[in-house]
Every structure is written in C-alpha cells, then in structure tokens.
Amino acid sequence: MARAVELAARGHGTTSPNPVVGCVVLDGSGEVVGEGFHAYAGGPHAEVVALAQAEERARGGTAYVTLEPCDHTGRTGPCSRALLAAGVVRVVVAVADPSPKAAGGAARLRAHGVAVTSGVLADAAERVNEEWLTYARLGRSHVTWKFAATLDGRSAAEDGTSQWITSPEARADVHRLRAGADAIVAGIGTILADDPRLTARPTTRAAHSDAARPTAPAARPEVAGAKEGPRVRTPLRVVIDSEGRTPPDARVLDGAAPTLIAVADDVDTDLKADLLRLPRHQDGLDPHALLRELAAREVVSVFLEGGPTLAGSFMRRGLVDRVVAYLAPALLGSGRAALGAAGVRTIGEIHRLTFDDFSQIGPDLRLIARPHHTTREK
The missing domain is CATH 3.40.430.10 (Dihydrofolate Reductase, subunit A)
Structure with a gap:
C-alpha cells in the first residue's frame, strides 16, 4: 500500500476533477506483477493500468488500491468489474470513496466473493489525495x-x-x-x-505537482501508464x-x-x-x-x-x-x-x-x- 500511495502522487495536478489513485497488483504467490496510477482525467484508472500490466498473472492475486474502486460508468468503466473480470480474489483498500456516484465498489466485490480489507495506511492515502477528498466530502x-x-x-x-x-x-x-x-x-x-x-509559468512541467510533496518519487518508465500524456490544463x-x-x-x-x-x-x-x-x-x-x-x-x-x-x-x-x-x-x-x-x-x-x-x-x-x-x- 505504501507503494500504491507513492504511485498515486504522480497524478497530482493532472487528474482533476478526478482523484489521484495508485494501485499495486500481486499474483497468487505475492509477487508484484502490475503497478499503475491515474495519470489524467479521462484516462484509464489506476486499477485498469495495473491489471493491464499484470495480464493473466492477476488471476488469484491481490490488488492494493489507495481509494475504493469505483462502481460506476463515466468516461471509463467501473474498476470493481475490471477487478472481478481479472480474477482478483482479494482487494486491499486504504480509503472509502465518499462520492455517492462512484462508491459501492467494495460492496460489489464482496458480493462476488472477493475478500476486501479496508483502512490500510488510510492516513497516508488521505494525505496524498487531500485536495479531492476535501472537494468530495465538503462540497468545496x-x-x-x-x-x-x-x-x-x-x-x-x-x-x-x-x-x-x-x-x-x-x-x-x-x-x-x-x-x-x-x-x-x-x-x-x-x-x-x-x-x-x-x-x-513553470520553467518545466516535470514534477511540478510534487513540489509541495518532496517525498513523491520521480516517474519510473517501467510503471504501466507512466508514459501516458496528461492533457495540459491552465x-x-x-x-x-x-x-x-x-x-x-x-x-x-x-x-x-x-x-x-x-x-x-x-x-x-x-x-x-x-x-x-x-x-x-x-x-x-x-x-x-x-x-x-x-x-x-x-x-x-x-x-x-x-x-x-x-x-x-x-x-x-x-x-x-x-x-x-x-x-x-x-x-x-x-x-x-x-x-x-x-x-x-x-x-x-x-x-x-x-x-x-x-x-x-x-x-x-x-x-x-x-x-x-x-x-x-x-
């Protein structure tokens, strides 16, 4: 989950009005087989990116996600169903999704026999996603x-x-x-x-969103989705x-x-x-x-x-x-x-x-x- 939080930080400044989310997928033996983060609004969600990297190795495995998988269809499909289709048998969630439109992913997963654990490293996941959580919870x-x-x-x-x-x-x-x-x-x-x-007017757009978060990692090209180009926002x-x-x-x-x-x-x-x-x-x-x-x-x-x-x-x-x-x-x-x-x-x-x-x-x-x-x- 700590790695998933690091991944989530890479989406700062480019995902709005969506949250920043990170995901790590392990196979049945506990080996990391997929990593992803939500890079930009309208792009694939963290779970989808990580599952695409994991491919069949996700079946029987575990997904660690910083925010409860969404359960609605917007510009992309529901991540809860993507996890079910991939054959993941356990999902570990840091923070429940407070948005009425997107919440419900954990309940759907449990209803289909997936073991769901919530609240793991919740404080760290809250901090990395604090802008969106304020917006979703307080309506401002x-x-x-x-x-x-x-x-x-x-x-x-x-x-x-x-x-x-x-x-x-x-x-x-x-x-x-x-x-x-x-x-x-x-x-x-x-x-x-x-x-x-x-x-x-930043001198470089690279890592600008991490300027107030000195512990956020530099982009790693081996992470699926890291090469996706976020749309420039003004x-x-x-x-x-x-x-x-x-x-x-x-x-x-x-x-x-x-x-x-x-x-x-x-x-x-x-x-x-x-x-x-x-x-x-x-x-x-x-x-x-x-x-x-x-x-x-x-x-x-x-x-x-x-x-x-x-x-x-x-x-x-x-x-x-x-x-x-x-x-x-x-x-x-x-x-x-x-x-x-x-x-x-x-x-x-x-x-x-x-x-x-x-x-x-x-x-x-x-x-x-x-x-x-x-x-x-x-």
Whole structure:
C-alpha cells in the first residue's frame, strides 16, 4: 500500500476533477506483477493500468488500491468489474470513496466473493489525495494559501512595495505549485497594487505537482501508464472584487488564461468579463459561497494568493487547508504583515498548525504546514 500511495502522487495536478489513485497488483504467490496510477482525467484508472500490466498473472492475486474502486460508468468503466473480470480474489483498500456516484465498489466485490480489507495506511492515502477528498466530502474546493515574507513576517515594506522579497528560485517554485492547482485566487487589492498576471509559468512541467510533496518519487518508465500524456490544463484565474473595480486593462483580463471575477450580487458593473455574483458578507464576499461555486465548476484545488486581508478572511473561517510559506533571509522591521485579522482575540484562539516539510529553495526557506482541522470536519 505504501507503494500504491507513492504511485498515486504522480497524478497530482493532472487528474482533476478526478482523484489521484495508485494501485499495486500481486499474483497468487505475492509477487508484484502490475503497478499503475491515474495519470489524467479521462484516462484509464489506476486499477485498469495495473491489471493491464499484470495480464493473466492477476488471476488469484491481490490488488492494493489507495481509494475504493469505483462502481460506476463515466468516461471509463467501473474498476470493481475490471477487478472481478481479472480474477482478483482479494482487494486491499486504504480509503472509502465518499462520492455517492462512484462508491459501492467494495460492496460489489464482496458480493462476488472477493475478500476486501479496508483502512490500510488510510492516513497516508488521505494525505496524498487531500485536495479531492476535501472537494468530495465538503462540497468545496481545497485551499492552499501561499505567502512570501521576511523573517520578521513582513510581506511588504511601509510604502507597499513587495517585489521582490524572495528569490527567483522561490518564485519559480511558486509557478510549479500554481501549475498544479485548478484555480489561482487573489483579491482586488492585489490586482490594483501589483497588476499580476496570476498565470502558471513553470520553467518545466516535470514534477511540478510534487513540489509541495518532496517525498513523491520521480516517474519510473517501467510503471504501466507512466508514459501516458496528461492533457495540459491552465488554472482558472479568480479575482475577488465585490464592487467590480478590476481595471479593464488589468493583466488578469489579458486572455492568457480563463478569468472569473467574483462580484457582489447587487453590484452594477459594466466590466467585460466572466462574472460570478456572490452574496455580500459582513467584510466582503462570502468565501464559503465562493468555494462552493468553484466546486460546482469542478475546481478541486485553489491556490490562494494576495494580501493579508483576504488570507485572514479565509483563515478565520477555517477555509485554509494547507499553508506554503516562503521566508527570505531578510528583515524589514515595519510594513505589512503577511496575515491580517484571522479571528484571534486571545492566545487561546491561536491557529495551530502542523509542519509537513522544510526545504531550502535558493537562499529562501519554504515551510509547508496545515491547520489542525481535517477533511472529516463539517
């Protein structure tokens, strides 16, 4: 199962709106005869790839799968029936499929006499598939908040300038992370101050989706399906702009990538853009409503950028699932903090996080952490 989790990681950034899944097939004697992962939406599922490699050696064997085999016909057939047709006699599953449309594979396998074991390495399988599990369980997009700051936590100087706090190497790493997301989100303050393009421009697409997962393996050509070419996806650009103030010549409207402007449902604007009208909230637009609407558009993962006000709004509502911080070996002493009001009035309300990774990117330090809430909440 640990190997299946490693395989699943290879699908990061190319499977949306599908989950990442890995599969390992053993023959009756316990020898590995097939490996596979879901490489891209619309392509063969992990079980199908592994079974194709195993061929007749799968009969009487065991399949290890990170997510319960699907039991429905979509762009591909149900994996539960593929396993039955291959003659597998045992299936080991890490995580049950929470999607009502696809769930039921384990029950079908058991009904046909296949032994099914569930919950093996569930935590590792949950972590590798956390974006999709958030999307499937909570009905909203998974959110990664990224920020860059000095060692004293400043994201901009007193005069508002912020380019560039971190190094070219760190900025290249950000582009790799952006390229693995379905949408890049920023607030109108960032648009007016910096006029960013909010596009993903990685120097290489190889392993970009593993940038925040340093333990993910490099692609191995002997794994069936690894040579399949994922379709190149362009992240959606989303601007949170309650009053419709985005300038018509802003670079986010340059046509380089699709752009969605989220405005208040009562605002009168002649902005020539794809508008998403959302209800007003006490301090702007409702971020819950935004993430639900994006999920309805099959946006599984959001890369949140922008200023401290927007970040604070998401953080205090428990809508940040992962934090990626780039710390530069520099000090400002004053200026804008990286995080604004996050709903903390006393130390007992502090947002506690758990570190996942520490990496040096050029001269900077990249920290990856996550708040203590999980995809099982709500």
